[in-house]
Amino acid sequence: MKKRSIVVTGGTGYVGRELVRQLAETDRCSLHVLDNCASGDHRLEQMRRESFELHRCDIRDTAAVRQVMRAVVPEIIFHLAAVHYIPACEAAPADAVSINVAGTVNLLDTAPPQSRFVFASSAAVYRPSAAPHVESDKALGPMDIYGHTKLQGENFVRYYHAQRRLRAVIVRLFNVVGPGETNPHLVPAIVKQLSAGVTRVELGNLFPRRDYIDVGDAAQGFRLLADVDTSPDELLISNLGTGVTHSVEEVVSLIGVAAGTKLEIHQDRARMRAVDRPMLRASTERLRVLTDWVPETTLAASLAATWAARFADGWA
Numbered sequence: 001m002k003k004r005s006i007v008v009t010g011g012t013g014y015v016g017r018e019l020v021r022q023l024a025e026t027d028r029c030s031l032h033v034l035d036n037c038a039s040g041d042h043r044l045e046q047m048r049r050e051s052f053e054l055h056r057c058d059i060r061d062t063a064a065v066r067q068v069m070r071a072v073v074p075e076i077i078f079h080l081a082a083v084h085y086i087p088a089c090e091a092a093p094a095d096a097v098s099i100n101v102a103g104t105v106n107l108l109d110t111a112p113p114q115s116r117f118v119f120a121s122s123a124a125v126y127r128p129s130a131a132p133h134v135e136s137d138k139a140l141g142p143m144d145i146y147g148h149t150k151l152q153g154e155n156f157v158r159y160y161h162a163q164r165r166l167r168a169v170i171v172r173l174f175n176v177v178g179p180g181e182t183n184p185h186l187v188p189a190i191v192k193q194l195s196a197g198v199t200r201v202e203l204g205n206l207f208p209r210r211d212y213i214d215v216g217d218a219a220q221g222f223r224l225l226a227d228v229d230t231s232p233d234e235l236l237i238s239n240l241g242t243g244v245t246h247s248v249e250e251v252v253s254l255i256g257v258a259a260g261t262k263l264e265i266h267q268d269r270a271r272m273r274a275v276d277r278p279m280l281r282a283s284t285e286r287l288r289v290l291t292d293w294v295p296e297t298t299l300a301a302s303l304a305a306t307w308a309a310r311f312a313d314g315w316a
Contacts, residue, residue, distance in 0.1 A: 005030045007074040009059055009107065010081030011052070012043045014182050015120070015173070019078060019219040024051035027223075032072050034059065035081065039182045046312065059103035062110075069110040076226055079107055080120045082149075085183040087273070089145040100149035101156070108160040116167040117157065118226045123174045123211070123241065123280050125151040132283040135172065135237045143277060161235045169225050174241030174282050178215035178302045179309035186248065187306055188315045190255050190263075195316035200264040201252060204271030209245040211281045214297035214305075217242075224291040241282025242295045254300050258307040 006023060010016040011033030023031055031052040036059075037044065044054070055072075057064035059081050082100045083089055089096035104119070111117050126133045127141025142148045154170050161168045181188050186203070193201045213221075221240040230236055249265065256263040284294055310316040 003028050003030045004075040005072050006076045007032045008078045009034045011035050014180055015218050016080040018215045022219050062106050065106045066110045073112050074115050076116045078118045086146045093145045096145050096149050101152045104153040105156050118169045119157045121154050121170050121172045122150045123172055128277045130279050132281045134283045165232050169236040172239045174211040174213055176215050176218050177212045179305050191310050191315045200266055202266050202268040205276045206248045207278055209247050209279050211241040211245050212299050213241050213295050214302040217295035217297050228290050238287050239282040243282055243284040245281045254303045258304040
């Protein structure tokens with residue numbers, strides 16, 4: 001049986017690295033990672049280098065991306081490369097637009113006609129709501145730079161799907177947790193302080209409730225959605241979350257349990273985001289219908305694994 005060719009952009013990143021690991025272990029494929037390795041070469045050292053071919057380039061480099069696509073001719077393109085950290089997007093919006101939008105257009109424009117393009121979008125494309133977010137155009141309304149870049153990326157996916165009949169999947173990913181994080185989000189911030197011997201953790205906004213999905217479940221969800229059988233005329237859009245939310249206090253408490261200590265929270269105004277939504281919760285009905293699967297790893301298990309991996313991940 002011929003191996004199918006798969007490209008993962010951002011394959012040394014957070015979800016990307018786990019996706020590459022799962023594909024290498026479970027899928028008979030010729031696996032290619034397209035990444036500028038901005039997260040550091042140390043992440044490559046933690047991967048099975050013999051399981052994939054690395055193409056070290058920036059997704060904004062049109063000539064380099066075209067060269068990779070012509071050489072590899074992928075059947076599936078998992079596009080995960082992006083600037084994900086919201087404070088970084090707010091601090092340098094032009095960079096966020098360049099990478100998250102122009103980089104996506106480069107990949108779409110060079111994708112082989114028969115390939116399937118799996119775009120990692122985000123729950124940040126939705127407008128604030130206390131109800132579970134359903135995959136509806138009426139629910140869209142980003143409130144930060146990152147969300148706007150992801151929605152623009154979705155719009156270009158729609159355009160190339162309509163104009164070139166590119167087979168496409170848009171995956172709206174919710175908050176990922178678990179080992180391997182590359183940005184100082186809430187969980188790494190807590191782990192870093194606790195690892196330094198602090199039990200009074202300094203945090204920013206305390207009101208948000210988030211839908212946390214384990215990194216292993218997130219990677220599995222991408223794989224399952226990529227393999228959903230659809231017609232060339234069908235654009236697939238699905239959330240990827242758990243449908244359950246947790247507060248900041250719950251996250252802190254569970255990390256404390258994993259570390260065997262009780263933590264105290266202190267709100268630091270310097271850490272508070274000016275733009276932050278109170279609730280993010282996925283409707284998982286479409287995900288279940290499409291894949292007959294829902295994420296399985298509990299938040300407690302995911303945070304325990306994060307704490308255990310704190311040294312390897314550089315948060316201790």
